[in-house]
Amino acid sequence: MKKIVAAGALLLAASAIPAGVVLADPVPAAATASPADQAAFVKTLHKQTGDVTIPTANAVLHLGNKYYFLGPDEAKKVLVDLWGNPPSSVSDVLGLVMPADKSVLENSWGAVITWDDSGYVTDDDADSADYDKIMADMKAGEGATNEERQKAGYPLMHMVGWAQPPSYDKATHSLVWARDFSIVGDKADSLNYDVRILGRKGVLSMNMLWDMPHLAEVRTAAQDFGKVATFASGSTYAEYNSSTDKAAGYGLAGLVGLGVGVAVAKKVGLLALLLPFLKWIAVGALALWGAFKGFVGRLFGRKSDTLEG
Numbered sequence: 001m002k003k004i005v006a007a008g009a010l011l012l013a014a015s016a017i018p019a020g021v022v023l024a025d026p027v028p029a030a031a032t033a034s035p036a037d038q039a040a041f042v043k044t045l046h047k048q049t050g051d052v053t054i055p056t057a058n059a060v061l062h063l064g065n066k067y068y069f070l071g072p073d074e075a076k077k078v079l080v081d082l083w084g085n086p087p088s089s090v091s092d093v094l095g096l097v098m099p100a101d102k103s104v105l106e107n108s109w110g111a112v113i114t115w116d117d118s119g120y121v122t123d124d125d126a127d128s129a130d131y132d133k134i135m136a137d138m139k140a141g142e143g144a145t146n147e148e149r150q151k152a153g154y155p156l157m158h159m160v161g162w163a164q165p166p167s168y169d170k171a172t173h174s175l176v177w178a179r180d181f182s183i184v185g186d187k188a189d190s191l192n193y194d195v196r197i198l199g200r201k202g203v204l205s206m207n208m209l210w211d212m213p214h215l216a217e218v219r220t221a222a223q224d225f226g227k228v229a230t231f232a233s234g235s236t237y238a239e240y241n242s243s244t245d246k247a248a249g250y251g252l253a254g255l256v257g258l259g260v261g262v263a264v265a266k267k268v269g270l271l272a273l274l275l276p277f278l279k280w281i282a283v284g285a286l287a288l289w290g291a292f293k294g295f296v297g298r299l300f301g302r303k304s305d306t307l308e309g
Helices: 007-015 035-043 072-082 131-140 142-151 212-228 252-262 286-300
Strands: 051-054 059-062 067-070 095-099 111-116 157-169 174-183 190-198 203-211 229-231
Touching: 035 072, 067 072, 072 095, 072 111, 131 142, 131 157, 131 252, 142 157, 157 190, 157 212, 157 252, 174 212, 174 252, 190 212, 190 252, 203 212, 203 229, 212 229
Parallel strands: none
Antiparallel strands: 051 059, 059 229, 067 095, 095 111, 111 203, 157 174, 174 190, 190 203
């Protein structure tokens, strides 16, 4: 089965913003290795289970036997050599998590791990964040964004709404949300799940994407991911010291705003995982960049042009 690949690179290049990762269905049309070579490569992968350390974030993923982890080098090879992503788009990747019973050559969700060292994100707005307004702003900006997509020759994309509204767990300091996208020509709506774990010095990101018919499956995995990551001593959320530590300058609403609108432009490594039935998604980057450019500037009290560098 052939899939369209490297769409994210083309879309992002057209928008003149830094590229995030857009992953394609395994064994994409652009892949050059033969099926035999691909299968041989998969056999060489070092699948890590149990407790997996993410040194850059000073964090640990407690995966048990339900999932396996591929380290940065192998994850990047999978993303580039098997899934057809440009090498320049995977520089921030710290690993890839897959279900234990799935190969990287099979149709399945996967979670790309990245780390944003932007500083401490306050959760003071946990009970007051207006996520409905964020969604409304996204929808309000669709017209201009789709006009640019149409000029570039890409299908129109519409935000249906939250597949899961942002939900914050104060005990684990994890924020999870999901969006439902409709892409003209696709039989199934697209699903983008975002998991963020807040730490003293930044945010650990785990980004998953599939399609709406698999919502229940991905939701279960996303809920698990909200609990599997912990920060080591010295980097936990509770250890933040306002007199010495860097603050991100925004709260949970701002984190969601970045996640769905300008995370790539802010170079925090937002990754969209493109899997079965998804053709033209650069979710959280180009698709919503126009809509959120001004909104995020107002939300964070910054000029939007400071986010482009």
